[in-house]
Amino acid sequence: MPLNTEHSFQPDWVSPPGNTICDILEERGIDKTSFCSSIGLGSVEFEKLLSGQAEITSTLARRLSNSIGASAEFWIARERQYRERVQLATESQIIDDTAWIREIPYQDMVKFDWIPRGASLKEKVENCLKFFDVQSVWAWREQYKGILQTAAFRTSMTFEAMPGAVATWLRKGEIEAASIDCKAWNKESFSAAMSEIRPLTRKKNPEQFIPLLRDICKEHGVAFVVARAPMGCRASGATRFLSPSKALLLLSFRYLSDDHFWFTFFHEAGHLILHSQKALFLEGEGMDATHEEDEANNFSASILIPKDMEAYLAQDRLTAMEVIRIARMIGVSPGIVVGQLQHRGALRRNQLNSLKRRFSWD
DSSP states (O other): OOOOOOTTOOOOOOSOHHHHHHHHHHHHTOOHHHHHHHHTOOHHHHHHHHHTSSOOOHHHHHHHHHHHOSOHHHHHHHHHHHHHHHHHHHHHHHHHHHHHHHHTTHHHHHHTTSSOOOSSHHHHHHHHHHHHTOSSHHHHHHHTHHHHHHHHHHBOTTSOOOHHHHHHHHHHHHHHHHTSOOOOOOHHHHHHTHHHHGGGGGOOOHHHHHHHHHHHHHTTTEEEEEOOOOTTOOEEEEEEEEETTEEEEEEOOOSOBHHHHHHHHHHHHHHHHHSOTTOOEEEETTBOOOHHHHHHHHHHHHHHSOGGGGGGGGOSSOOHHHHHHHHHHHTSOHHHHHHHHHHTTSSOTTSSGGGSOBOOOO
16 A cells, blocks of 8 residues: 655654654565565665664665655655754754753863863763763753752842752762761761760861761761852752761851851751751852741851850950850850851951961862
8 A cells, every 4th residue: 555645744753764664664564674675775774774874865765665655755855854853953952952061060060070071062961961860951950950949949139040050069969978878867866966066166177077077977877078169059058868868968168267167067967957858958148048047047056155155155345365265165166156256246247257267178
């Protein structure tokens, strides 16, 4: 039975002509070997035709017409439309890939050695997809949809939102967390560990206290990670549960001072202890406050300055030596006391900052 080739029949094909050929052969019960012989193709050439690797020439179009029907013009048009669709799809993919690379902090990902530098757009995209452990840009958008929406929602209108940069930073945290062997999450024991962690604030060198902090956290089911925030990511801290038994507490060291670092750490710890395991919590410059954020702030402040020590901060006109003495009594670094006094308005933002310790990535 001949194939209908009415001129009004113009489907929007995006599959190779080989699909149409296979459908006809199957429908009519035609043996592929005999068909290859009738159109003068070997098995390898025939497979390339079916997959779209080989094009239908005018000579082959006539052979197809003689063998399975339809006009030669039909097969040539079928080939042309497929190639046009492939070209459009390729151009669209290039546009999408280019936009995606601009949406994520590609240059910093290379600079921080998170991915190798790609020589072409294709290599850049492949390296980034591998970093995110997804197969396509579409799959990335689907997998990180919730994170992207949360990052956009949490960012104040006064700041430019770059959710892709936040998603990248969070992914780096996941990668690092995967290598940390944690015991099962235990809210009660992690809460009790706050008193064990607080004395670490007096240690001056991050190379000393970060490994200790990581070891304490993993004993209670928390993977503690410090990862640099790439361009466009204003986050200073984040928490999320990677599984019911493992939490991620991620800091960016964004401000590189001890008061900010430790306040943010205990703030994030507060989220893990006080709030839902299903939520992603993000903190940083320009991010709108919520009820949960206020609770985490209060939790952090109460750990750093216990209630029975509050009276020491109520004194007027504290000198540097008095702040050092109070910090020693409380058991925290002088920078933390300065930061709390500034937050409460007892000191101006430019007062006694020399007591704060500054950290470096180098």
